[in-house]
Amino acid sequence: MQLIVAFTFMSFVIFPAFTFAQNPILFFSGDLRGEIKPCGCAEEGDMGGLLRRLTYIKQNNSVNRIIYFDLGNNFPVPSQQGDLKIPLIHSALEKMNPEVVLVGPNEWQNGLHWLDSKVPYLLSNQSKKLNFLNLKIINHENHQIIVLGYLSPTLVYQNKNDSPVIFPINQELLTSWRDKIQKNIAQFRILLFRGNEHELNLFEKSSMFDLIVAGSNNNDELNQVLKMEVDTRDIPMIPTKGQGILSGELDVNGKIIPANRENDSGSLSVSWLGRNIEDDPELLESFMSYDDAVKELFFRNLELKKEHLKDSPFIGNQVCAACHPKSMDVWKKSRHANAFATLEKLGKHFDPECLECHVVGLKPWTTPENSSEAIRKFEGKRGFLSMELTPHLVNVQCENCHGPALDHLANSKIKPAMHNPDSVCVECHQGSHSPLFDYKKYWQKIKHGP
Structure with missing residues (x-):
């Protein structure tokens, strides 16, 4: 299996050999799907989790300028226990300090009222009915980055009797986006994407973006897929269920250099969040509060089940x-x-x-x-x-x-x-x-x- 094979050399890629430089390192992750912490039942599958992700970001941020982008879809499927996870996820995201978080289908399914205003949610194909970020400009010394985010309308429910809340990719949307990009002249243009291959092809053919990173459409964490194929090239796709982080260095010429060439996904490299990454202590209190809330829910429901x-x-x-x-x-x-x-x-x-x-x-x-x-x-x-x-x-x-x-x-x-x-x-x-x-x-x- 693809993921099991990756373990044979994982120790070499968990912490890529970043050196302190003026060039920023771009991090991409997300797609937690409510898996806030791996269960730990088997070492081979003990990957990911918020505690390890925060540790990894902090450790790399201590020697580099990390610019973190989150592809969203972090919420669990709706449930009583899922409701307890959402504040914990937001608390962790705030500590990770992402530049933006793409609104995902799981966030949509739970209800947009759950989205914390302190988290910089991004949705560039939204209508005026919504009030998320349309784009984000990031300035870093000699670099100026613009990032947009696309969530496919095919992945969410919209009332057919009302006007659309999010728009599909078409010529009108592309023209509008091109105007926004031209008004905000940036050296490097990023698209955070979640949708299907047809939509991805249209964005790729538009030549508007220097880097497109896709949210995972893979449901099998044992066979991680790290790319989406389009007509011209492969597009990097983040690991499913937050089990790893994609990264690359943005050089002075506006080119992406994979942080570790031994284990790359197109223009980005992948680092798996395994057991050798310790849990960040800053989140432990939040996790203890979550466990207490789950216990309280368990006993509350127990009365109903007797x-x-x-x-x-x-x-x-x-x-x-x-x-x-x-x-x-x-x-x-x-x-x-x-x-x-x-x-x-x-x-x-x-x-x-x-x-x-x-x-x-x-x-x-x-x-x-x-x-x-x-x-x-x-x-x-x-x-x-x-x-x-x-x-x-x-x-x-x-x-x-x-x-x-x-x-x-x-x-x-x-x-x-x-x-x-x-x-x-x-x-x-x-x-x-x-x-x-x-x-x-x-x-x-x-x-x-x-």
């Missing part, structure tokens, strides 16, 4: 052990048997985003396709509520893979709901949580019979 306990179809593996002692012996020796303890050590045993893969039935259960009516009656039922209320459902157990066993307990002829439990593995063993997952190899660690 009704589910009365008709839960999950019974816990201590009941299973009576008829399946050999399987129970295998389970006790596996890491699944200590899944909850790993969260307790990190203080994350109240965080639903972590709990769902460390307990039984936290999320409403979804029945498999072609299930019988007897199985479908369990649709939407829950299991684990808390350590105090449902201690028999902590850790990864039989019912995580085989489904609710209440009916099987009453009548052994009724088989567990999941006939192909291997399909369940990838619900947790996926992405950066388990980048080396291979069902055949992992099955050998927990192989058991009936």
Whole structure:
């Protein structure tokens, strides 16, 4: 896999050999998608996070003039827990001091009222209904930089009965932008872009920009894609989920020099934010406050979920052990048997985003396709509520893979709901949580019979 290969030489590129110079170093990142901190479940996928990004920016800013551009799309998908992440993301962005932050589709989906006025959000194709930055002029000694930002209307919802809030790329938009650029004569012109290849081609053919950097359209963090292809050349694209930073030095002639030529993405180089970059202590208090808020939310929602306990179809593996002692012996020796303890050590045993893969039935259960009516009656039922209320459902157990066993307990002829439990593995063993997952190899660690 592309990202795993990158680890073989990552130690050489995490901190490019910048030397103090008058030339500014341009940094590009973003696309956090709510991944404020890597879960750390597997070292191979332990990349990114706000704490490491802030450390990296500070350390490089101490020896160079860093000009940081954020491509946005940092918000999570809308949820109660996501609402708690947004102030934390804004707090971190303010400390990173970006010149601009492009408004992204996740910001739009959560609602523009969430956007902090202290953060310099940029949207150059906005209508007069919005009040974000249209452009930004940056002066640095002998350099003058102008930056614009484009968010494709195809990525956001707009009421068709109202006039557009953001405009697509067309000749009218290009003419308007060209006039703005000419009125603000700048040596170097940057476009922060989030859209499709057709739109990108139109911007590239306009020859208005010296550098275009794209927000990530890649959903697979294990196979990082660092470019978008257009007719004439490749356009650098930031790593997905904020796992790395693109950078390049802007020389006196207005040319970009990759900060590290061993690992570049077109005109820019990439530095991965791995475990060897420490968490910035300035953000630790904010993260502790976030964890406290998540814990409070957990207990608040717990009161609403207690009704589910009365008709839960999950019974816990201590009941299973009576008829399946050999399987129970295998389970006790596996890491699944200590899944909850790993969260307790990190203080994350109240965080639903972590709990769902460390307990039984936290999320409403979804029945498999072609299930019988007897199985479908369990649709939407829950299991684990808390350590105090449902201690028999902590850790990864039989019912995580085989489904609710209440009916099987009453009548052994009724088989567990999941006939192909291997399909369940990838619900947790996926992405950066388990980048080396291979069902055949992992099955050998927990192989058991009936």
